[in-house]
Amino acid sequence: MAYTYKPSGVCADAIKLELDGDIISSVEFDGGCPGNTVGLARLVTGMKVADVISNLQGIKCGNKPTSCPDQLAKALASMTAGS
Numbered sequence: 001m002a003y004t005y006k007p008s009g010v011c012a013d014a015i016k017l018e019l020d021g022d023i024i025s026s027v028e029f030d031g032g033c034p035g036n037t038v039g040l041a042r043l044v045t046g047m048k049v050a051d052v053i054s055n056l057q058g059i060k061c062g063n064k065p066t067s068c069p070d071q072l073a074k075a076l077a078s079m080t081a082g083s
Contacts, residue, residue: 001018001019001020002016002017002018003016003017003018003019003075003079004016004017005017005071005074005075005078005079007068007071007074007075008066008071009064009065009066009071010032010061010064010066010067010068010071011031011032011033011068012029012030012031012032012037012068012071013030013031014029014030014031015027015028015029015030015068015071015072015075016028016029016030017075017076017079019049019079019080022048022049022050022080023046023047023048023049024044024045024046024047024048024049024052024076025045025046026041026045027040027041027044027045027072028041029041029068032068033068036068037068040068040069040072044056044072049076049080052072052073052076053073053076053077055073056069056070056072056073057070057073057074057077058070058073059073
């Protein structure tokens with residue numbers, strides 16, 4: 001299932017996700033720091049949604065209250081909330 005999430009408080013404009021059940025099959029960030037977002041996307045591909053949420057939630061970027069990893073966790077949590 002494909003999703004697009006509008007992050008808040010970060011440089012990325014959108015997070016595009018594909019899930020195969022509870023496994024992340026792809027992640028793509030529009031905007032953000034390319035080295036970090038591409039690396040993050042590769043690392044989480046193939047992982048269980050719950051594991052990614054627990055590992056990434058609450059990560060901050062400098063003095064910002066959130067980060068691209070935290071926003072990815074929020075995206076995943078919102079998309080799986082009704083499951």
